[in-house]
Amino acid sequence: MGLLVNGEWVDQWYDTKANQGKFIRSDSEFRNWIYNDREYDTSNPNHFPAEAGRYHLYISLACPWAHRTLVFSKLKQLEEIISISCVHPDMLENGWEFKQDKHFIDPAIAIGDPLHHFDFAHQLYTKAKPDYSGRVTVPILWDKKRNTIVSNESSEIIRIFNTAFNELTGNHLDFYPADKANEIDKLNERIYNTVNNGVYKCGFATTQAAYEEALTPLFDTLMFLEDTLSKSTYLLGSEQTEADWRLFTTLIRFDAVYFGHFKCNINRILDYPNLNQYMKRLYDTPNIAKTVNLQHIKRHYYFSHKTINPTQVVPVGPAKLFR
Ligand SMILES: N[C@@H](CCC(=O)N[C@@H](CS)C(=O)NCC(=O)O)C(=O)O
Numbered sequence: 001m002g003l004l005v006n007g008e009w010v011d012q013w014y015d016t017k018a019n020q021g022k023f024i025r026s027d028s029e030f031r032n033w034i035y036n037d038r039e040y041d042t043s044n045p046n047h048f049p050a051e052a053g054r055y056h057l058y059i060s061l062a063c064p065w066a067h068r069t070l071v072f073s074k075l076k077q078l079e080e081i082i083s084i085s086c087v088h089p090d091m092l093e094n095g096w097e098f099k100q101d102k103h104f105i106d107p108a109i110a111i112g113d114p115l116h117h118f119d120f121a122h123q124l125y126t127k128a129k130p131d132y133s134g135r136v137t138v139p140i141l142w143d144k145k146r147n148t149i150v151s152n153e154s155s156e157i158i159r160i161f162n163t164a165f166n167e168l169t170g171n172h173l174d175f176y177p178a179d180k181a182n183e184i185d186k187l188n189e190r191i192y193n194t195v196n197n198g199v200y201k202c203g204f205a206t207t208q209a210a211y212e213e214a215l216t217p218l219f220d221t222l223m224f225l226e227d228t229l230s231k232s233t234y235l236l237g238s239e240q241t242e243a244d245w246r247l248f249t250t251l252i253r254f255d256a257v258y259f260g261h262f263k264c265n266i267n268r269i270l271d272y273p274n275l276n277q278y279m280k281r282l283y284d285t286p287n288i289a290k291t292v293n294l295q296h297i298k299r300h301y302y303f304s305h306k307t308i309n310p311t312q313v314v315p316v317g318p319a320k321l322f323r
Contacts, residue, residue: 001013001014001091001092001093001095001304002093002094002095002136003095003133003134003135003136004122004125004126004132004133004134004135004136005133006131006133007126007129007130007131007132007133009094009095009120009122011093011094013307014204016204016205016206016210017206019210020207020209020210021205021206021207021209021210021211022201022205022207022210022213022214023200023201023203023204023205023210025197025200026134026135028137028151028152028153028156029132029134029152030128030148030149030150030151030152030153031046031151031153031156032045032046032047032048032149032150032151033046033047033048033150033151033156033160033164034047034048034049034050034055034150034160034164034165035047035048035049035050035164036050036163036164036165036166036167037049037050037167048143048146048150050164050165050167050168051168052080052081052165052168053081053083053144054143054144054145055081055082055083055141055142055143055144055150056082056083056084056085056114056115056141056142056144057069057070057073057082057083057084057085057139057140057141057142057157058084058085058086058087058113058121058124058138058139058140058141058142059084059085059086059087059109059138059139060086060087060089060091060096060138060139060296060300061086061089061106061109061291061293061296061297062089062293062296062297062299062300062301063138063139063300064196064249064250064253065137065138065139065154065196065249066138066139066154067249067291067292068154068155068157068158068245068246068249069139069141069154069157069158069161070084070109070291071158071245071248071249071288071291072157072158072161072162072175072245073161074287074288074291075173075175075245075285075287076161076162076165076169076171076173077169077171078161078165078169081165081168081169082165083114084109085098085109085110085111085112085113085114086106086109086110086111086296087111087121087138088101088104088111089104089295089296089297089299089300089303089304090299090300090303090304091300091304092304092306094119094120094122095120095121095122095136096120096121096122096136096138097119097120097121098111098112098113098118098119098120098121099111099119100112104295104296104299106293106296107290108290108291115142115144121136121138121140122136124140124142124149125140125149127147127148128147128148128149129148129149137152138152139152139154139157140152141157141160155188155246158175158242158245158246159176159242162174162175162176162242175240175241175242175245176241176242177241180236180241183236184236184241184242184243187235187236187243188242188243188246190221191221191225191243191246191247191250192246193217194214194217194218194220194221195218195221195222195225195247195250196246196247196249196250198214198217198218198221199218199250199253199254199258199262199264200262201213201214202214202215202218202258202262202263202264203258203261203262203263203264203305203308204262204308211263215263215264215266218264219264219266219267222267222269222272222275225247225272225275226272226273226274226275227274229274229275229277229278230274233278233281234278235247240282240285244282245282248279248282248283251269251275251279252279252283252292252321253297254268254269255268255269255270255318255321256294256297256298256317256318256321257297257298257301257302260315261301261302261305261308261309262301262308268318269321270318270320270321270322270323273323276322276323277323279321279322280322280323283322298314298315299314302314302315
């Protein structure tokens with residue numbers, strides 16, 4: 001694991017010393033947006049036009065943030081419009097790599113960089129910005145025409161996917177409807193801080209206090225969600241929203257990885273009947289099950305984080321995720 005400093009790759013683990021052992025996630029750097037014909041402004045360099053075949057999405061099947069973007073490409077039927085490839089699950093001294101490996105073949109998504117045939121994801125960042133400094137993260141939404149990164153922020157990529165290509169796909173499903181936007185934002189904020197990023201705060205904490213400070217709000221929110229889902233099919237009623245999908249990619253990794261590897265072990269998702277059924281309902285949504293690759297997920301975390309799991313032994317369980 002490392003990062004780029006003025007365009008040079010440096011192998012270095014997260015520094016938690018300056019923050020009393022706490023893991024602080026850095027902000028994403030590339031924050032442009034794709035617009036449909038009506039909204040696209042040619043004079044604005046941060047605007048990119050919605051065009052079929054123009055964009056490529058680089059993901060990791062292991063990563064919960066990247067997984068959101070893959071889910072949205074399915075929900076919004078973007079497979080024919082935006083090509084996708086993935087990185088190898090191991091993220092070691094060179095960061096994310098595109099190396100081929102017959103042990104990690106996914107039936108739906110190939111490992112590799114079909115555009116430049118790069119070996120490492122950091123080469124995409126320096127191609128987009130030769131003096132880039134910062135972390136090299138997935139997902140990466142790439143523009144084949146301007147040869148640059150449109151966005152490396154999953155929360156914004158899914159908002160783009162929610163509407164920008166509607167005219168091209170004819171899919172007008174709206175996971176962020178205006179009348180629910182405030183409620184979605186409020187839920188997202190709590191779930192991001194305590195669950196999506198909360199599990200990382202527990203797992204990457206390097207002091208007992210920092211770990212426990214993240215653990216309590218994580219399980220408070222899971223209890224709150226369990227209660228919400230005892231009365232409701234989805235978080236905000238009978239329709240799926242963005243908030244459900246942002247939560248799903250963390251829930252589906254929880255028992256297999258976060259419970260053990262990140263020490264989030266008060267309860268499993270299996271122990272919450274409503275949360276567990278809800279996770280299954282989301283999993284059973286058409287085209288979603290095939291976005292979940294537990295082999296990539298388990299291998300990535302247990303093999304890549306050598307500070308947490310020095311033996312790199314990958315556990316075999318859990319025997320079941322659903323009740
Ligand atoms: N805020 C980003 C976070 C993405 C992120 O942190 N991805 C992880 C993989 S799960 C990553 O690539 N980490 C590499 C690193 O931190 O060096 C987003 O939501 O897109």
